[in-house]
Structures are given as structure tokens and as C-alpha cells.
């Protein structure tokens with residue numbers, strides 16, 4: 001269980017720091033309870049200081065609450081259509097107030113066609129129900145009017161001695177874990193006032209290493225004012241606010257390809273719908289492509305695209321934000337493999353085996369990886385797929401921690417040995433078809449997903465490219481084969497890019513053919 005969830009304060013007294021602010025908030029709650037309506041509460045402050053925690057403690061004081069993410073367009077529509085009305089009507093039952101919690105109000109879209117702050121301001125002004133809003137950026141111009149109509153509570157960073165004390169007396173004491181005092185102090189200091197990140201870092205280090213060592217701390221946590229890798233991943237997966245995501249990516253000093261691996265590892269832990277997972281992996285695969293280009297061309301400008309795809313792209317792949325607490329974990333497969341270049345190539349070796357045996361593009365192969373993780377949980381299926389793809393032991397380890405039991409291997413090899421050649425052939429194609437059957441067909445069409453993510457329904461994705469020049473956009477469009485015109489322009493410009501596009505269309509044809517062939521059941 002995630003420690004930040006386990007030790008999430010349930011009462012105001014348990015919330016660390018911000019003593020004066022807590023008093024103001026408690027008084028706001030008391031006044032509402034005395035039937036004395038108050039302006040909306042706006043909690044502004046740095047990440048991981050307890051704003052959401054406080055909002056939930058407040059929620060316990062009211063009979064009902066509704067929680068929305070203001071920067072999420074769908075939430076915003078919901079807000080207008082349902083809350084807009086109820087916020088301005090008194091409850092029929094006196095004190096039965098419905099608390100409205102709105103996170104990321106500094107990420108709300110400004111213009112009218114996207115809902116906008118105007119409508120939100122109207123609701124805030126007219127609301128007869130308690131509203132709590134949260135934001136990170138005190139100086140965001142999106143908050144100018146909201147601030148005028150709200151009771152603003154500026155939350156401070158948590159001081160490092162308080163963080164240290166909390167980690168020691170609450171978290172470690174309860175977990176019955178002893179750590180080096182000096183290293184703990186260092187961790188508290190490095191968290192830059194972000195209590196959540198300090199807890200996450202502590203848990204990750206203790207669980208991964210079995211103890212808290214200075215070396216491990218130095219390798220994961222960052223210098224002051226920079227986000228830790230865990231925070232960046234949390235931000236990318238949980239937020240839909242482009243500015244927050246961008247800032248977090250920017251402030252992270254880690255090796256960007258490692259950040260990508262962390263994000264990739266955590267996508268299926270946070271996102272629930274296949275469509276979102278698939279879109280997110282599309283974005284990862286685009287980021288990966290640009291890392292590859294950076295390496296081959298030594299042009300570091302490509303890093304920026306990689307960073308936008310894995311940050312904003314992944315963040316925007318979710319339809320809605322999830323209100324759950326998934327544990328951010330390190331990239332298992334990559335940690336196991338170490339980070340040497342030779343070993344990291346393992347991932348690409350698997351993908352190319354899939355390309356050869358399953359006739360899919362490398363891009364699609366990467367998209368299938370998370371599904372393999374699930375399929376490989378079954379011993380027989382793991383053996384059959386591994387045998388079909390001719391995976392080596394270390395490649396199997398990529399998808400499952402445990403070895404395939406010897407008894408299963410012996411049993412399956414015996415079955416296979418007794419098959420005639422034509423039966424073997426049929427069996428191999430049934431494995432291939434079986435894999436495809438387990439994956440929604442639309443998830444296998446990489447190019448569709450990219451096009452979809454550029455559709456006008458998903459406006460926020462377009463925001464990613466707001467500050468790209470026309471030329472840069474042209475190049476990206478051609479890489480993603482979005483339109484023929486830019487494709488041919490780029491072809492003339494760069495032979496490397498044209499090779500990508502051509503091989504992509506070859507793969508598309510192969511996929512179309514495969515789609516037609518997929519008729520039989522997954523017959524394991």
C-alpha cells in the first residue's frame with residue numbers, strides 16, 4: 001500500500017505545518033456549519049503540502065461532496081451542467097450542504113469555446129453551496145478573478161524539520177523501520193517542502209533497497225527545487241494541466257530516457273481504459289523514436305519532442321483524471337536489466353522478434369508489451385508465447401518476474417514434440433491469432449491512435465504543439481504521417497524520415513492483412 005495513502009491525515013490536527021492557515025480553514029468550516037455562507041475557499045500552494053488532504057478533511061464535515069478536476073474539460077462541462085444549478089440552490093434540508101471540491105483551477109481553460117473561467121467565476125459568485133478550490137500557481141493569471149471572489153489561503157511549503165519529524169514519528173515508527181538519522185534528514189531537506197514526495201521517496205528506497213542508504217538517496221532524489229522522478233511521473237499520470245506537467249518535466253534533472261521508462265512502467269497502473277493505455281503507449285513510442293533520433297543524429301533538440309510526447313502526450317491520453325492512489329514504481333524490467341546499453345537493447349530485441357513473427361511494426365510491438373505482462377501471468381500462456389517468439393530466459397523475465405516452472409516447460413515441450421509438422425504450424429498461427437484476439441483490434445492500429453489524439457475533440461493535445469514553429473510542426477506531422485503533403489515535403493527534405501514513413505505504410509498493409517486473417521480462437 002502506498003504510504004501517502006496509508007498515513008493520509010484524517011483530522012486537521014494531523015496535518016503537518018501551515019498552522020495559521022489551518023485555523024482559517026477550520027473557522028471557514030465552522031461558519032458554514034452555523035449556516036453562515038462563506039465565499040469559496042481557494043487553497044493555493046506547492047505540490048504535496050496537503051491541499052487535497054485538507055479538502056477531504058473538510059468534506060467529512062459536510063453531508064455530501066463532489067470532486068472535480070477543473071482543468072479537465074469533461075469535469076468542466078459536468079460542473080456547468082449539474083453543479084452550476086445545485087451550487088446556486090439552497091439544499092431543501094437546511095444544513096445538508098453539498099461541498100464542491102475543485103482541483104487544478106489554475107489549469108482551467110481560459111477561452112469561451114472550451115468552457116472557460118468566465119462560467120466558473122459566475123458559479124463561484126452565485127454559489128450557495130460551499131466550494132473548495134485548489135491550485136499550485138499563486139501568480140497564474142487564470143486565478144485573477146477567482147481570487148477576487150474567494151477566500152484565498154496561501155499554503156506554505158512544509159519545513160524540513162517538520163518533514164523529518166513526520167517521517168520519523170509517524171511513518172517509520174508505524175512501519176517499525178529504523179533508518180540512519182542523517183540520511184533521513186538529508187531526504188527531508190531535499191524534498192523542498194513537498195511532504196508527499198518525501199514519503200514516496202522514502203517508501204520507494206526502503207522497499208527497493210531494504211534500507212535507506214545515502215547512495216540510493218543520491219541516485220533518486222534531486223537537488224533543491226527540482227522534482228523527483230516519482231513526482232514527475234505522478235504529475236504526468238494524474239494531471240491534465242499542461243503547465244503543471246511541463247513544469248514538472250522541466251524541473252526534473254534525471255536522464256530523460258529513464259523518466260520515460262518510469263512513466264511507461266506506471267501507465268497501466270494508473271490508466272484503466274484500454275484506449276487510454278494504448279494512446280499513452282503511442283506517445284511513449286513517439287518519445288522513444290525521438291530519443292533514438294537524438295542518439296543517431298546527436299541533435300539534442302529532438303529531446304524536447306521526446307519530452308513533450310512522454311509528458312504532455314501521456315498526460316493527455318486520459319479522458320478523465322483518476323481519483324485513486326496508485327503506487328508509483330520504478331521501471332521493473334529496466335531495473336532488473338540494469339542500465340547498460342547492451343541490456344537495454346533487450347527491449348528492442350523482443351520488439352523485433354515480435355515484428356518478425358507477428359508481422360507488426362516495432363511501434364505496435366511496444367504497444368503490445370503491457371498486454372504481454374498480463375498474458376504472461378499464466379504459466380502455459382507464457383511458455384507458448386515465449387516458444388512462438390523464441391524468447392530467451394532474460395527476455396521472458398521482461399514480462400514476468402518468476403521463471404516458468406520446470407514442470408510446465410516439460411509438459412508443454414512434450415505436447416509440442418508429439419505434434420506433426422502441419423499441426424505445429426497451425427498451433428503457431430493460433431498463438432499469433434490468440435494474442436491478437438486478446439488485444440482490441442483498434443489498439444493494434446498505431447497510426448489511428450495518433451490521428452485520433454490530434455482530433456478536435458481532444459483540444460488539449462493540440463496545446464502540446466502551441467509553441468512549436470510551423471517547420472517543427474510540419475516535421476512532426478510528417479513523422480506521424482498525418483498528411484500526405486507534409487509527408488512528401490519531408491521526404492524531399494530528409495531521407496531518414498522518408499524511410500520511416502515508407503516502412504510505416506508497409507506495416508499498415510501487413511496489419512490490414514492480419515486483421516482479415518484473425519478468425520480463430522485463442523486456443524491455449
Ligand SMILES: Nc1ncnc2c1ncn2[C@@H]1O[C@H](COP(=O)(O)OP(=O)(O)OP(=O)(O)O)[C@@H](O)[C@H]1O
Nearest residue numbers: 004007008015016047048049050051052053195196
Ligand atoms: N501537511 C501534510 N501533513 C501530512 N501529510 C501530508 C501533508 N501534505 C501532504 N501529505 C501527504 O502527502 C499526500 C499527498 O498530499 P496532498 O494530495 O494533500 O497534496 P497536495 O498539496 O494536494 O498536492 P497537489 O498540489 O500535487 O495536488 C497525502 O496523502 C499525505 O500522505
